[in-house]
Amino acid sequence: MKQILYRLFEHQYLGKEEAREILQNMVAGKYTDTQIASLITVFLMRNISVEELAGFTDALLEMRVPVDLAEYKPLDIVGTGGDGKNTFNISTAACFVVAGAGYPVVKQGNYGATSVSGSSNVIEQHGVKFTADNDKLRASMDGCNMAYLHAPLFSSAMKAVAPIRKSLGVRTFFNMLGPLINPCRPAYQLLGVYNLPLLRLYSYSYQQSLANFAVVHSMDGYDEISLTAPFKVATATTEKVYTPEMLGLKRIDPTELYGGETPEEAALLFDRVLRNQCTDAQRDCVLINAAFAIRVIEPERSVESCLAIARESLESGKTLATFKKFVALNS
Known part of the structure; x- marks a missing residue:
């Protein structure tokens, strides 16, 4: 060495x-x-x-520990992390919006290394027990269109370096690797990255292995669509810059995406979103990420159409019902 x-x-x-x-x-x-x-x-x-x-x-x-869920042709929504923004759990909430709309989702996540609460923190706050059991994961998919893969259960490497990553407290190349090693090898993926060089790097990498993807980056440094600035979306065939206003949405102040100081606070914020009791800014941010994820699965749809599907999932209560069923199946 x-x-x-x-x-x-x-x-x-x-x-x-x-x-x-x-x-x-x-x-x-x-x-x-x-x-x-x-x-x-x-x-x-x-x-x-x-x-x-x-x-x-x-x-x-x-x-990796393999997971056999290919028949579901699932989607994953994931960010590299490491943007230093401490937002609430936007991609995790978007996963449940998409699952509530009827699309199969397999989310891989971990505890926060550079933020207060990673997806595993907020999921665990609700009593969910992580598992690598294929039968249990399939039962979750069949029951609510959603399965969750806690990364350390499927990757000995991630488990081995977790203490070092946590002690460093800054983004590492493991942030970059996480989205590429979902053990179920999802058919579709929406990936958020924290800078433009990474957007180009992932776009090139995905074109070698995954046709159905979108890589997103908010131009002010968020690893998701934050609506705080223009954002770029790259797919296998296109690369386009959007503004919130182009999509009929208001621009968000960064303070409105605050993720809390503890996992408990992050879980409360997450719950408010799924119950549709959140601020307009929080709601719109989750919905636009869910919309672009849906568009990865159905690229022929307009962004506006996908946004309407996501909004119906949240406002009808389907998102919350999906989450409650997920917790019941996985606790």
Whole structure:
């Protein structure tokens, strides 16, 4: 590892197979925590390359616990995290809106590493017990169109580095890897990233492996559609910048997306959204993310049509009913 670190400190890049082997060795316990932290730091100082991303991803996929949910052709809505914005759990809420609208969703998530409350924190606050049991996951899909995969149960690598990530408290290249290693290999994915270089990197990577995707980035640095600024959406065939006003929505002040100081507070905010008892800003932010996710599944629909589907799911109570059923099936 010492020689690898020297090379990286001299601004050299890893090859795909080299990156794959390094991550395998990391999980095998061949490196110290200090060495791993040093490696992570390198990727805070420069962008990860396509080859490095592919190698790290291959290693994690080879070591994952597989999940057989392909027949559902599910969607995942996920952000890289690491934008430092401490928003409420927007993508997780959007998942339940989409599931409430009748689309199958398999959400992969984790505890917050750089934020107060990751998706696993807010889900666990409701008494949900995480599982890797295929039968239980299938029962959840059949019962409410939604299954949740707690990342450490499916990836020994993520579990191994979790304490280091938490102690560093900053975004790492593992934030970049998370969306690529959903063990069920979803048929559709809406991914939020925190900068434009990552949007281009993921767009290129997904074009090699996943046709049905959209990568989104709010131009003021959010890893989701925040409605606080113009945002860019990239798919396999298009790349377009939208403004909230283009879609008939109001621009949001960043303070309106505040995620709370504790997981308990984050869970209360999350509940208000699902009960449709939230602010207009919170509601619109969740709905627009759900709308673009629906559009990944049905690209022939207009954004406005997808937004109407998402709004009906939330305002009719289908979103809340889906969540209650999910909790009942998974507690």
